[in-house]
Amino acid sequence: MERAVGIDLGTTYSLVATAGKGAARVLRDANGDGRFPSAAFFGRNGKDALGWDALHRAEHEDGDLLLSIKRFMGRGAHAARQDPGLRSFRLAAGDDRMVRFHVEGDRTVTPIELSARYLAALKARAEQDLGGPVTGAVITVPAYFDDAQRQATKDAGKLAGLNVLRLLAEPTAAAVAYGLDRPEHDNGRYVVFDLGGGTFDVSVLAFERGVFQVLATSGDTALGGDDFDLVLARMLLRDAGWDDPAGLPRVLLNQARAAAKAAKERFSTEERVEIVFAPEGGRPVRRTMTRQEFHVLVDPVLRRCRAPCEAAMRDAGLTGADLGGVILVGGSTRMPVVRAFVREFFGREPLLDANPDEVVAVGAALQADLLSGGDRDMLLLDVTPLSLGVETMGGVVDKIIPRNTSIPARARTTFTTYADGQTGMDFHVVQGEREKVEDCKSLARFKLSGIPPMAAGIGRVEVTYALDADGLLTVTARETTTGRTASVEVKPSYGLTDAEVEQMLVDSMDFAEQDMESRLLIEGRVEAQRIIDATRKALREDGAMLSAAERRSVEDVTAQLEVAKNARDRHEITRLIDALDHATAEFARRRMGASIQSALKDHSIREFT
Amino acid sequence: MTKCPHCDATTDPVAEPRCQGCRALLPLPAGASPFDVLGLPTSYALTAEALDAAFRRRSMAVHPDRLARASDKERRIAVERTAALTEAHRTLRDVEARALALLRLAGVTPDHRADPTLLADLMETRERAEQGDDVRRALVEQVGSARAGLLTDLERRFGELEREQALRDAARVAPLGALVTRVRYLTRLWEDLQGQREHAVHVQ
Numbered sequence: 001m002e003r004a005v006g007i008d009l010g011t012t013y014s015l016v017a018t019a020g021k022g023a024a025r026v027l028r029d030a031n032g033d034g035r036f037p038s039a040a041f042f043g044r045n046g047k048d049a050l051g052w053d054a055l056h057r058a059e060h061e062d063g064d065l066l067l068s069i070k071r072f073m074g075r076g077a078h079a080a081r082q083d084p085g086l087r088s089f090r091l092a093a094g095d096d097r098m099v100r101f102h103v104e105g106d107r108t109v110t111p112i113e114l115s116a117r118y119l120a121a122l123k124a125r126a127e128q129d130l131g132g133p134v135t136g137a138v139i140t141v142p143a144y145f146d147d148a149q150r151q152a153t154k155d156a157g158k159l160a161g162l163n164v165l166r167l168l169a170e171p172t173a174a175a176v177a178y179g180l181d182r183p184e185h186d187n188g189r190y191v192v193f194d195l196g197g198g199t200f201d202v203s204v205l206a207f208e209r210g211v212f213q214v215l216a217t218s219g220d221t222a223l224g225g226d227d228f229d230l231v232l233a234r235m236l237l238r239d240a241g242w243d244d245p246a247g248l249p250r251v252l253l254n255q256a257r258a259a260a261k262a263a264k265e266r267f268s269t270e271e272r273v274e275i276v277f278a279p280e281g282g283r284p285v286r287r288t289m290t291r292q293e294f295h296v297l298v299d300p301v302l303r304r305c306r307a308p309c310e311a312a313m314r315d316a317g318l319t320g321a322d323l324g325g326v327i328l329v330g331g332s333t334r335m336p337v338v339r340a341f342v343r344e345f346f347g348r349e350p351l352l353d354a355n356p357d358e359v360v361a362v363g364a365a366l367q368a369d370l371l372s373g374g375d376r377d378m379l380l381l382d383v384t385p386l387s388l389g390v391e392t393m394g395g396v397v398d399k400i401i402p403r404n405t406s407i408p409a410r411a412r413t414t415f416t417t418y419a420d421g422q423t424g425m426d427f428h429v430v431q432g433e434r435e436k437v438e439d440c441k442s443l444a445r446f447k448l449s450g451i452p453p454m455a456a457g458i459g460r461v462e463v464t465y466a467l468d469a470d471g472l473l474t475v476t477a478r479e480t481t482t483g484r485t486a487s488v489e490v491k492p493s494y495g496l497t498d499a500e501v502e503q504m505l506v507d508s509m510d511f512a513e514q515d516m517e518s519r520l521l522i523e524g525r526v527e528a529q530r531i532i533d534a535t536r537k538a539l540r541e542d543g544a545m546l547s548a549a550e551r552r553s554v555e556d557v558t559a560q561l562e563v564a565k566n567a568r569d570r571h572e573i574t575r576l577i578d579a580l581d582h583a584t585a586e587f588a589r590r591r592m593g594a595s596i597q598s599a600l601k602d603h604s605i606r607e608f609t
Numbered sequence: 610m611t612k613c614p615h616c617d618a619t620t621d622p623v624a625e626p627r628c629q630g631c632r633a634l635l636p637l638p639a640g641a642s643p644f645d646v647l648g649l650p651t652s653y654a655l656t657a658e659a660l661d662a663a664f665r666r667r668s669m670a671v672h673p674d675r676l677a678r679a680s681d682k683e684r685r686i687a688v689e690r691t692a693a694l695t696e697a698h699r700t701l702r703d704v705e706a707r708a709l710a711l712l713r714l715a716g717v718t719p720d721h722r723a724d725p726t727l728l729a730d731l732m733e734t735r736e737r738a739e740q741g742d743d744v745r746r747a748l749v750e751q752v753g754s755a756r757a758g759l760l761t762d763l764e765r766r767f768g769e770l771e772r773e774q775a776l777r778d779a780a781r782v783a784p785l786g787a788l789v790t791r792v793r794y795l796t797r798l799w800e801d802l803q804g805q806r807e808h809a810v811h812v813q
């Protein structure tokens with residue numbers, strides 16, 4: 001029996017849902033609550049806690065409460081230092097690729113590890129409910145997450161022992177859950193306005209006969225309900241006599257934030273809220289605030305929703321009048337101030353008949369069922385949120401796959417050589433909307449060599465970008481006269497290599513910080529494995545091109561590399577990688593020659609590198 | 610007409626993506642045009658709605674997510690067909706790229722260089738646009754309507770060729786090459802005048 005689940009890995013709360021035969025349902029805890037707070041507490045005394053338990057303990061006990069860590073997924077330490085949040089967490093000396101937090105017990109944890117713990121808890125909930133192991137999961141991500149943030153989420157899934165079937169954009173998931181059973185929506189254009197705890201997405205979709213096509217998406221991966229809480233919490237701390245929250249005890253910050261959040265939630269149903277905040281060592285605060293005063297206070301936060309809404313509507317080529325409706329998703333859309341913004345911006349009443357907390361998980365569950373072979377008459381056509389391009393002369397970006405292109409996708413462009421006798425071409429793959437390379441995110445670099453010498457402008461190189469359904473990019477460059485090719489499967493450097501994920505699984509109990517040396521060793525091992533796999537594959541497929549002696553020599557070096565890979569001397573690994581490269585050079589040339597005869601297909605090209 | 614790689618039945622993978630015999634997904638024939646990929650007639654006169662509807666309909670038939678239980682071979686075909694579908698949809702959605710696709714089908718390679726009179730015109734217009742916002746706005750109007758006129762022209766002439774079944778006749782299609790090049794220059798000018806360069810979206 002298939003037991004596929006959909007998981008909404010949220011900033012504030014996470015949920016898990018399943019959709020076997022029939023309707024999808026959210027899986028609940030013993031109290032009937034589907035929500036699992038995305039929170040971890042590392043207490044000075046006693047064990048670590050997750051979820052509700054973590055929140056409860058943090059209000060009475062000293063320790064590290066880690067909240068909203070989704071903001072740091074796929075981000076370097078630099079991003080965490082800039083975070084405007086009230087810092088009740090302690091940053092460890094992280095690096096450019098990943099944020100690390102110090103927690104009690106002299107340990108460090110990463111956002112990926114914490115996310116993996118939340119995912120594991122939801123997996124356990126699902127397995128108990130379904131009575132067996134979970135076979136696959138669709139995990140949702142903000143539509144506007146970039147490559148690194150998506151990769152980090154996927155790594156967290158792997159670390160939690162999940163078979164990640166797909167990463168699905170949250171607004172798309174919500175649209176599926178919302179639209180399926182309502183035939184009157186057929187053929188309409190809809191906006192999903194998704195304001196969660198820490199992220200904001202806006203997507204424009206077309207629904208037609210079971211097909212959900214995303215037309216455009218935009219957002220801000222650092223805007224959400226948390227920002228409303230922070231404004232209010234800072235005000236409470238000021239009223240209590242602390243103008244600068246830096247250096248205040250963590251328990252105090254947690255109390256201020258909890259009071260702010262509670263007040264914010266009451267404004268959703270009440271016109272006037274009495275806020276009481278009586279912290280130890282401060283002036284007791286007791287003030288009555290009207291909804292109007294609250295709106296004025298949070299207006300600067302709300303205004304940040306405007307630019308993404310404009311961008312999505314412009315890219316979709318629509319105006320408010322073209323829409324069939326605006327669907328609200330995310331707990332923060334309960335706030336009347338947010339609904340007023342939506343009403344004003346899109347010129348219509350938002351649709352309210354969806355459960356904004358649960359639709360994302362339900363949509364993910366439906367997609368998980370479809371991807372596991374469930375018989376569902378639906379299809380989601382998602383898009384890539386950010387443009388993918390290549391650096392050209394002068395550091396300018398040439399966009400190959402523009403943002404909002406449906407995935408899977410493929411696009412090609414041709415470059416000519418710029419110098420006489422040029423034999424190689426370097427490619428720099430970038431992601432982002434800006435014109436200049438330094439303003440975009442660098443994803444990968446690779447080189448095409450072996451171009452026959454020609455006059456400048458004569459050599460032509462065709463570059464193909466292929467994006468699969470998960471948004472994973474492969475770039476191939478092919479010189480058109482010789483058919484010489486080079487390609488790279490893009491894995492962003494901020495994510496984790498497979499070997500690192502495995503390493504973390506092994507080390508997950510002691511969270512030891514890896515030093516430079518061990519990272520280089522891991523990278524060497526990954527590279528070694530890649531080359532060993534490629535060589536074995538080539539031998540299996542085209543071994544007949546080699547004489548028995550040639551074959552033996554390639555096999556010998558491969559075996560030596562295999563042994564070195566499992567030892568700890570990275571210099572030896574590097575030496576043998578070079579040796580294997582050398583030993584297979586002639587083999588590669590023969591294979592290349594044979595392949596030019598046959599029409600080259602993308603998947604066969606990749607095998608050469 | 611080609612043989613189904615799964616069951617050897619005779620099939621037409623352009624008209625019907627799935628084999629009539631075994632219902633498996635068929636690969637695209639070599640050299641399939643963007644029109645073939647979408648299952649649409651070769652024509653310049655296609656509305657955005659018709660293209661979007663064809664894209665969604667074909668996606669339902671060829672997307673790998675609809676084939677979770679299919680063989681690896683069929684799923685590879687699905688990925689290939691879906692990528693081609695996205696590319697074809699994007700090409701035909703853009704009137705200029707659509708015109709270029711029709712030229713290519715006829716074996717016509719347009720000269721991408723503008724003729725000297727057009728170049729002089731373009732430079733003069735750009736200079737005048739520097740005179741102030743009012744002038745620039747007036748020029749946006751003017752260039753926009755000149756471009757719209759050329760597009761109407763293009764649609765009419767492609768329409769004639771289509772009615773006379775001459776869309777693949779290189780000698781008859783060739784004169785449209787210069788017209789397409791002209792449209793492309795005007796589009797670039799028009800966008801520059803509007804300041805329609807990509808605005809940086811708020812990125813964290």
